[in-house]
Amino acid sequence: MPFVQTLLYRTSLLRAQISISPALLTVFSIAFMFGVDNSTFWYIASDVFSGHLFSLMGYMAAVFCLTLAAFSLFAFRWTVKPFLISMLILAAMTSYYVDTLGIIVDRDMIQNVMVTTVAESRHLITLGYVIHILAFGVFPSLIVMWVRIRPQQRVWAAVTPIVTFVISLALATGLLMVDLKSYASILRERKDFMSSYQPGAPLVGAIRYAKMISRSANLVLTSTGMDAKAGAAYDAPQKPMLTIVVAGETARAQNFSLNGYDVDTNPELSKLPVINFSNTHSCGTATAVSLPCMFSKFSQDSYSFEKGTSTENVLDVLGHAGLNVEWWDNNTGDKAIAARFDTRRLTNLKNPEFCATGECIDGIFLEPLKEYIASVNKDTVLVLHQIGSHGPTYYQRYPAEFERFKPACRTAEFKKCTPQEITNAYDNTIAYTDHILAQTINMLAANDGLATSLIYVSDHGESLGESGLYLHGAPYFMAPETQTHVPMILWMSDAFQSRFSIDESCVADQRDKALSHDNLFHSLLGLLDIHTAERNPDLDIFTPCKTNVEVAKL
Incomplete structure (x- = not known):
């Protein structure tokens, strides 16, 4: 009898399971990160666009579309969940340090993290950090795991991410072109603005770090000061x-x-x-x-x-x-x-x-x-x-x-x-x-x-x-x-x-x-x-x- 009850429970849960397309799951996940993991980003945005609500809305919509364009490249049936879960965890991890300590997670910070020791890094893993990761990383990741990916025809499943990429990129470009001069000026003057965007900034930093390590992998050590000689202070017997x-x-x-x-x-x-x-x-x-x-x-x-x-x-x-x-x-x-x-x-x-x-x-x-x-x-x-x-x-x-x-x-x-x-x-x-x-x-x-x-x-x-x-x-x-x-x-x-x-x-x-x-x-x-x-x-x-x-x- 308990086995039957468990089976019925699981069956009803599966029936209640939400069915969603990879593209829509990507949109919802980005919306969550956009709103929850970007307190500092929104704070800076409110200062930068103070008194210019429509410019703020246009720019934020452009950033959202650019993120969707990038993420849509992974919006295939077998890749969408692992990718989104990794982004949710990453955004939760980095947003904690950005929002509580004002730390910018760029290439140099990633380099610093990569060479640190376990003994040193463990001091940054506090109770507050763990709670933050559970609430804004693990919990939404469990929801992503729970939802069911809606079956699609093979051709449509292959084409949708590409179409989403093109449309999102076109929308972002159009939104930015509306006031490109002002947006470009803001990005030049307030480099801390996009540096606080999660998970975009750490992703760019990780790519730049990987490129840096790749470029230096096969470098040959260059000698310096081979002509160095001790001066007169070393001539006579000395202490x-x-x-x-x-x-x-x-x-x-x-x-x-x-x-x-x-x-x-x-x-x-x-x-x-x-x-x-x-x-x-x-x-x-x-x-x-x-x-x-x-x-x-x-x-x-x-x-x-x-x-x-x-x-x-x-x-x-x-x-x-x-x-x-x-x-x-x-x-x-x-x-x-x-x-x-x-x-x-x-x-x-x-x-x-x-x-x-x-x-x-x-x-x-x-x-x-x-x-x-x-x-x-x-x-x-x-x-x-x-x-x-x-x-x-x-x-x-x-x-x-x-x-x-x-x-x-x-x-x-x-x-x-x-x-x-x-x-x-x-x-x-x-x-x-x-x-x-x-x-x-x-x-x-x-x-x-x-x-x-x-x-x-x-x-x-x-x-x-x-x-x-x-x-x-x-x-x-x-x-x-x-x-x-x-x-x-x-x-x-x-x-x-x-x-x-x-x-x-x-x-x-x-x-x-x-x-x-x-x-x-x-x-x-x-x-x-x-x-x-x-x-x-x-x-x-x-x-x-x-x-x-x-x-x-x-």
């Missing part, structure tokens, strides 16, 4: 040189008290003889772009993924000159920057003091660094890649005793925290970076047997809610200064200044000069007295500050 380059993570200059921030986030560095460069800007807004760019010879304007992948960087040039180069990582890897050198990965170590959450905070560097400094017996450049202030879980980037600014946000869901709590947590990460840098400098200063220096520069900044934006990764053309204005700090021991003929006061005079990641390649070569045709003296901040004029001009 071994150790320069530590600290690649910071997500530190924005605005929250460094060294730059005038009214919260004391640099209590230790402020007591040390460091030179703070207050006007430095990044090459990109995300690690995947900024990190390789800052070590490359290319400027921000000319850098590309293909160029960075296929061209040796400043570490290679230092290696060609005979220096020992190493990379220590407590982040998502070296992005192939140190592919030709020894690397040491410190993240995810079984260290209860610094790695209790499954990720390591930057204190993990200190003990091995102390031993390493004592062992250096040749001219060395060591790069430390920090986890720094990477969000959204700022509270996991510092030990409990460094929670100086309270109350601090202790969740990845910013909507549960006040703006001040978010800022407090972030400021705690900056204060901890201050401590790590100061401790490293103190260790270098205490070693009389070495000529030592330290350069710190962050890869990019961070948004903390300004203008509704959080985290980082905004397209550079629209990125706020909070994501591009980064801290840069230099410290040199007396022995280092003497050996490399550097006038510290001259360098300090450039503390407010407009600088960027463009300067790092050339300045590192100039600082370490490496002669090569690749070094551009105009981008080397040490060019005017060498007491040995001959070295500066070479």
